[in-house]
Amino acid sequence: MDPACPGPTCPDSGPKVMVCKDWAMHRVVVLALDGVIPFELSLASRLFGAATDPDGRPLYEVVTCSPDGRPVRTAADFSIAVEHDRAVIARADTLVIPAAEEFASIVDRDTLPRRTAEALALVRPDTRIAGICVATFLLAAAGLLDGRRAATHWCHSERFRRLYPQVELAPDVLFVDTGRVLTSAGAAAGIDLVLHLIRSDHGSAVANQVARRCVVPPQREGGQAQYVERPVPASPDAGTSTTRAWALDRLHEPLQLADLAGHAGMSRRTFTRRFRAEVGLSPGQWLTQQRVDLARNLLESSDLPVNRIAERVGFGTGASLRQHLHTAIGVPPGVYRRTFRA
Structure with missing residues (x-):
């Protein structure tokens, strides 16, 4: 890091991207909601946090928030304290929504929890949104996937189709990138999605470096896709x-x-x-x-x-x-x- 730059608190920083001289840092906000699955919650911080430029400076600032800044109950036997409330969403370049067990029970906009709806209302039109696993249900209920393709966990695909016929579900892919809104399949596919975002932002070298640091494959099923969905065969002898x-x-x-x-x-x-x-x-x-x-x-x-x-x-x-x-x-x-x- 440039010793002349105070980093995330740089007074010259704008509301969207923190800039110090020729260095710009992309802000990722992770929205943690009650019932969040800890593995999915950690993906953005771990992967984006490992992305650096050639001088070792971080390329992303990752902050985690809850709707009210209070601790969040997880799907495991513990809760997680966060440092921010939903206000930080208004300054996000990318918003990541990890899966929570309750998301699959959301059926329409009326069943969105009030505080969750208030948090989503702060998302700017130019903010990129990434939903992991069943977070697709939340995004669909909020109307953010209308007319778009999307991915979700295969266990919930048939129910998703029934609830959201206005969304074109891609059932056999790791993730879908429609430009502004991205969705992934199950938990491990969240890794593929975040690596795809890093690769889209900074190219193969940075994404591959992150994969090596985190000891995960930089790509799966024959090559890393850019702005495309990646087919995942169900089994070697099934279908096509x-x-x-x-x-x-x-x-x-x-x-x-x-x-x-x-x-x-x-x-x-x-x-x-x-x-x-x-x-x-x-x-x-x-x-x-x-x-x-x-x-x-x-x-x-x-x-x-x-x-x-x-x-x-x-x-x-x-x-x-x-x-x-x-x-x-x-x-x-x-x-x-x-x-x-x-």
Whole structure:
């Protein structure tokens, strides 16, 4: 840390980002609610807290609050004292809501606890919101997921669909990033989500460094996604998961629907129906998504020229890769590489 900078209490800091000379720190606020699951509560502090710049300065300030600043009852046999009340939410760049057991019993806006609703009312329009596990129920009840895709714990997916038909549930992913609002599946998927946020903010090198420090994998199921949902096969011999794993090893080949259906031992019509039910995408959409994902990883981690990357991921030409990447994230390969290069 710059010895001339007093850190989080810097008087030159604005309400959103604390700035000292050329150093900006992103403020993460964790909202702890009664019944919070301790593991999920600790994820943001542990992972964001391990992210530093090349000089060892923290990239995030993480603070934890409760609606009224009082101790919070957890899902375990202890309570947790916090230092802040909900007022800090108004200054959050990212708000993280860990899972609490009671969230799955929330059915609509009217069943939101009053203090929770008051806390959410303080969220600024430009604040990024991340819900872990069944926090998806809370976000849906608050209307923050209307018309969006979302993930939640698989145990609660059918009930979530019944309660919130206005939300497009992605049942077979680790997390969903819709831009402003992000949601994850179960507890461990919260790690994937936070690493994804760090990678989105600061690139692969920082995210991988955090993963090493915390002794967790920096990515799961074949490559870290950027602004995408990551399919998670239920088991090696169930549905289309085996074929998806087979296809991931052959993205450089000109795979067609007939190839995928043939590998799965299904007709093309049956395979397409099963695939969409499990993944939420058509086989063609999924293949494009995986190819874009692999291209991003190669742009981040290698010196391969764009045309060579296009061949490696199955797009064939650099022009095709540029088109697909621009459609997916709105930037060309060169810009992406400069932004996220490890």
